[in-house]
Amino acid sequence: MKLFNTLTQSLEDFVPIDNTVRIYVCGVTPYDTTHLGHAFTYVSFDTLIRYLEHRGHTVRYVQNVTDIDDDIIRKSKELGLAWDELGHRETTRFLRDMDSLNVRRPDVYAKATEEIANIVTIVQGLIERGHAYVNDNCVFYSIKSDPDFGVMARSIGLNNYDAMLAIANERGNFPNDPRKHDPLDFVLWQAQAPGEPAWESPWGPGRPGWHIECSAMSMHYLGEQIDIHGGGSDLAFPHHTCEIAQSEHYTGKAPFSRFWLHTGMVYQDGEKMSKSLGNLTLVSNLLKDYTPDTIRVVLQQHHYRMPWECFPADLQGAAHIVETFAQVRALVGRDAQGENEMLRSRFKAAMENDLNTPEAILLLKEAAEHTLATHDLNAGAEILRLTSVLGLCV
Numbered sequence: 001m002k003l004f005n006t007l008t009q010s011l012e013d014f015v016p017i018d019n020t021v022r023i024y025v026c027g028v029t030p031y032d033t034t035h036l037g038h039a040f041t042y043v044s045f046d047t048l049i050r051y052l053e054h055r056g057h058t059v060r061y062v063q064n065v066t067d068i069d070d071d072i073i074r075k076s077k078e079l080g081l082a083w084d085e086l087g088h089r090e091t092t093r094f095l096r097d098m099d100s101l102n103v104r105r106p107d108v109y110a111k112a113t114e115e116i117a118n119i120v121t122i123v124q125g126l127i128e129r130g131h132a133y134v135n136d137n138c139v140f141y142s143i144k145s146d147p148d149f150g151v152m153a154r155s156i157g158l159n160n161y162d163a164m165l166a167i168a169n170e171r172g173n174f175p176n177d178p179r180k181h182d183p184l185d186f187v188l189w190q191a192q193a194p195g196e197p198a199w200e201s202p203w204g205p206g207r208p209g210w211h212i213e214c215s216a217m218s219m220h221y222l223g224e225q226i227d228i229h230g231g232g233s234d235l236a237f238p239h240h241t242c243e244i245a246q247s248e249h250y251t252g253k254a255p256f257s258r259f260w261l262h263t264g265m266v267y268q269d270g271e272k273m274s275k276s277l278g279n280l281t282l283v284s285n286l287l288k289d290y291t292p293d294t295i296r297v298v299l300q301q302h303h304y305r306m307p308w309e310c311f312p313a314d315l316q317g318a319a320h321i322v323e324t325f326a327q328v329r330a331l332v333g334r335d336a337q338g339e340n341e342m343l344r345s346r347f348k349a350a351m352e353n354d355l356n357t358p359e360a361i362l363l364l365k366e367a368a369e370h371t372l373a374t375h376d377l378n379a380g381a382e383i384l385r386l387t388s389v390l391g392l393c394v
């Protein structure tokens with residue numbers, strides 16, 4: 001199977017080292033409800049996982065929940081809720097939305113606040129190895145200690161320090177923090193601010209930085225080296241770039257992940273769908289008007305790496321495809337046993353080509369229309385088997 005590796009910017013043969021495929025996907029920060037951009041990422045990885053299992057692999061899947069960070073603290077103050085109450089409420093909503101879309105739950109759904117001890121161990125190790133420093137009860141990763149820093153950034157076109165710094169600043173970096181030796185150094189442990197939750201550490205009470213959380217959880221639950229690390233394309237830099245640096249310098253083993261897969265951004269009204277812009281299509285609202293299968297199909301009609309915008313006509317088109325599959329189900333019944341080798345091999349060719357779900361959906365749609373015209377029960381049974389590989393519940 002070929003997958004596009006962001007790190008090498010090329011399609012590579014994905015060959016598991018053993019029968020277990022270890023996948024880590026960066027999860028949500030639970031302070032607001034699930035939008036279509038989240039759904040695109042998690043349905044895309046769900047489809048990949050289902051396909052790998054269909055291929056006969058065992059998949060071990062870990063996802064994190066960033067249940068403490070600046071946004072949660074800010075939002076909980078706005079709402080007058082305890083930070084952990086907000087996190088718990090929004091995590092429950094996220095899982096309910098994902099369950100509705102038939103997204104398989106991860107084997108481990110790891111919370112940052114439950115990983116503090118492991119995070120402290122790794123941060124301590126980075127200090128001992130000369131890659132991090134303590135200043136004013138905070139710990140920072142030292143970019144200058146790491147000549148390799150930015151391999152992932154360079155692969156996505158951020159070719160020099162200034163290019164990296166400009167994007168980092170857009171994505172939450174504080175370049176003028178006087179405690180940092182270099183504007184691009186990033187926080188591994190931040191000292192407690194007045195009134196904020198904190199955990200004990202060798203550097204005083206505080207909380208972990210975001211990047212280190214994912215390294216710690218990935219290593220804890222999947223080992224020091226994994227097969228696939230994924231997330232939205234806006235995570236490639238700085239988040240995943242920082243994860244690679246700190247993980248590989250802590251373990252002394254490279255690569256931290258053999259493949260890096262990134263999903264395209266979803267747009268609305270010409271802008272990236274984001275909480276900060278408020279241009280959100282919420283999954284819970286879409287589910288009032290469309291079935292889970294329709295939403296999955298509209299997501300799968302877009303290749304996972306491509307940015308796209310969702311228009312009402314697309315949802316109506318997807319609803320029509322799902323109706324066609326339902327008619328095939330009505331034709332062949334629940335216990336259909338037939339097979340169609342040609343259809344199966346064409347489906348496989350699409351999916352093995354960097355998970356080309358748009359081609360797979362088109363293939364199944366045309367096959368379904370043909371089946372309804374010809375009453376070919378063998379093809380009908382095969383279509384329904386393959387829709388279930390895509391996670392549809394026809």
Ligand SMILES: [Zn+2]
Nearest residue numbers: 026027214239
């Ligand atoms: Zn992450």
